[in-house]
Amino acid sequence: MYDQILYPTDGSEPAESVLDYSLRIASEHEATIHILNVADTNQDSLTRIQGEVIDVLEREGEKIVNEAAQRATDRGISVVSEVRQGTPSTSIVEYSQQFDIDLIVMPTHGRSGLKRFLIGSVTERVINTAEAPVITVNPDRDRPLTYPCQNLLVPADGSRGAELALREGIAVAKATGATLHLLHVVETGSLGPDARSVLKEGELTERANTIMAEATETATAESFDAVESEIDYGSPAKKIRTYIQENEIDLAILGTHGETDFSRYMMGGVSAKIVRTSPIPVMWVRESESSE
Template identity: 35%
Template sequence: MYEKLLVPVDESSVEMALLPHACELALRFDAEVRLLHVADTARDSVTVTNDGLVDALEAAGRDVVDDAGEVLDTFGVEYTTDVVQGSPADTVAQYASEFDYDCIAMATHGRTGVARGLLGSVTEKVVRLADVPVLTLRGGDHDPLTFPYKRILVATDGSATADRAASHAFALAETLDASVHVVTVIDTAELGPDVRSVLDTSGARAAARETVGGVAGDAPEGVDVTTAVIDGKPSSALGEYAEANGIDAVVLGTTGRRGVDRILLGSVAEQTVRTASVPVITVGGE
C-alpha cells in the first residue's frame, strides 16, 4: 500500500504520537522511510544573513533527524535521513513528488522559529500542495490509536477528488481487512428549520443518499461498507460521527463541490486535519 513513506520532522516531533504511528505503518507495509527536516531559509531573517547561519540551521536539522531516528530505532524500523534548505511546505511537497514517495506522514502542531516551524500551519499547506496522500495526526493528548485500522471513514461529495479519496480508502481497507463508512454531510449549520425541512422534500437528501450509495458500489468485494447522510457543519459533523462510530482513520479529498447538499471539501479537509483525534489521510492530485 505504502512503499515509500516520507516523514517530515521538527524539534517537537519526538514528543508526538506521529512517529510511533509512522513506525507501525512502515512495519505493516514494509515501507522505505525517510526522515526529512527542512531548514527554513525562506524567512526574511534568514535570507539576509551569511552562509554561517545557514550551516547552523542545517546542523540543528541533523540533530532533529537524529533524535527522531532514535524513536524509529526503538521500533526496529530502518530509515534514511535528509536535511534540506527551503520553504518548509513547498519543499516537503516538491520533495515527495521528486523522489516518488507515495505517502507523507506529518503531525499537525509544531513549534515556531528559524530552525523550526515545520508543523502546524505548514502541515495544512502541505495538505493543499501535495500530489500524494498526506497522513496527518493531531499533536497533544488523545486516546490510544488503533492500528491496523478496523473502521475507516471516507467523506464524499461526489466530486472527482472525493472519488479518488474513496478509492484510496477502499484499497487501504482491503489491505488491512477494515470496514469503510462512506459519509456525506448536508451542510445545514447556517440554515433555519424551514430551509432544513425543504431540503428533506426537495430531493437533496435523496441525491445525497444516491451519492454515498454510488461510492459504496465501487468497494472491492469483501470490504464491508456502511453509508450515512448526516447534517451539520461538515468538519464538526464528521468528527462527531467518527467518535460515535469508533472510527480509526478518516480519508477525504482536499477539494470538492460547494452547496447545501454537498460536503465542503477543501477547507473542511484542513479543519478536519486540525481537529480530528484520529489519523486523517487527505488525497489530492489530479
C-alpha cells in the same frame, strides 16, 4: 501499498509525537521511512563557533534526524535520513518527488502553532502541492493513535475530491482489514425545522441517496464487503466529528482538488473545521497534475 513513507520533522514536540504513528504505518506496510529535516534558509541561522561559520540549524537537524532514525532502526524498520537546506514546504515536496514517496505523515502544526497552520503554513502548502497522500495528525488530540486502522471514514459528497478519497480509502481498508464507513451529510444548518422536514423528503434527500448508492457501488465493485453507510442532516463538520466518536473511527480520508479547493477549506469550510478539531489523523488525497 505504501513502500516509501516520508516523515518531515522540525524536532518540535508536536512533530515528535507523530513519529511513533509514522513508524507504526511503516512497520505495518514493511515500508522504508524517510526522515527529513529542512534547515530553513529563510532564517538567519549562521553563527561563528571557534572561528568557523557553522549553520546551527543544519547541525541541529542532523541531531534530530539521527535520533528519529535510531528509533526506526530499533524497531527493525528500514530508514533513510537527510537534512536539506531550503524552504521547508518546497523541500518536502521536492524530496517526495525525487524518492517516489507514497505517503507523507506530518503534524498539523509544529513550532509555529496551530494558528499559522490554518493560513499559509508548511503543512498546508505540502497538502496543496504534493502528489502523494498526506496524513495530518493533530498533536493536541485526546485519543491515542491507532494503526492499522479498524474503522476508516470517507465523507461522500459527490465531488471529485470525494471520489479520490474513496479510491484511497478502499485501498487502505483492504490493506489493513478495516471497515469502510461512508457518510453523507445533507447540510441543513441554516434552514428552519419546517424546511428541514420538507427537504428530508425532497430533492436533497434524493441527491444524498444517489451519492451514497454510487459510493457504495464503487466499494462493492472492488470486491470489498465491509462497508457501513449513513446519511445524516445538519452541520457537516459537527456530524462528521460525532460519527467519528460514536463509531470509533481511527482514520478519516478527504480529497482536495488543488489549491483552490484547499484554500476554500482554510477560510472556514468543513475540512478546516475537521482539521482543527479532529481527534484522529486525517489523510488528504490530491489529484496529480499529470492526471488532471
